[in-house]
Amino acid sequence: MTGFSIVAGKPVGCHRCGQQSALAAWVPHEWQREDGSWTTGGGRRQAPLCQTCDLTDPHAGALALFLRFHPEFTTGGEIAEDALAQFSHLVEEWLPHAKVPVVSDEDFEADIAAWRSGEFDG
Numbered sequence: 001m002t003g004f005s006i007v008a009g010k011p012v013g014c015h016r017c018g019q020q021s022a023l024a025a026w027v028p029h030e031w032q033r034e035d036g037s038w039t040t041g042g043g044r045r046q047a048p049l050c051q052t053c054d055l056t057d058p059h060a061g062a063l064a065l066f067l068r069f070h071p072e073f074t075t076g077g078e079i080a081e082d083a084l085a086q087f088s089h090l091v092e093e094w095l096p097h098a099k100v101p102v103v104s105d106e107d108f109e110a111d112i113a114a115w116r117s118g119e120f121d122g
């Protein structure tokens with residue numbers, strides 16, 4: 001999987017519930033050009049793995065559950081070899097399906113208006 005990378009220990013907010021995510025992945029971000037072809041343009045976006053929202057996701061749920069029982073992967077500590085192998089397998093299962101936050105045109109316009117009025121809170 002080219003262009004993917006995992007970020008642990010620097011949690012980002014979940015775009016669905018606002019909680020801090022267990023870990024996040026940088027995933028290639030594709031968009032469609034006017035001619036209909038797809039490109040990533042080298043762009044990547046951060047996709048959080050949330051231990052609440054992703055728990056029932058068929059591709060992320062096992063990893064979210066795994067991280068509940070293995071905090072050493074997100075907060076530091078000794079990592080056992082068999083746990084590392086399991087983590088690696090679960091990450092490979094999740095990455096191709098990692099959900100990048102989607103911003104609607106209305107949310108984007110509201111953020112711009114808030115920024116212009118000095119009330120943007122991120």
Ligand SMILES: [Zn+2]
Pocket residue numbers: 014015016017018019050051052053054
């Ligand atoms: Zn969440």
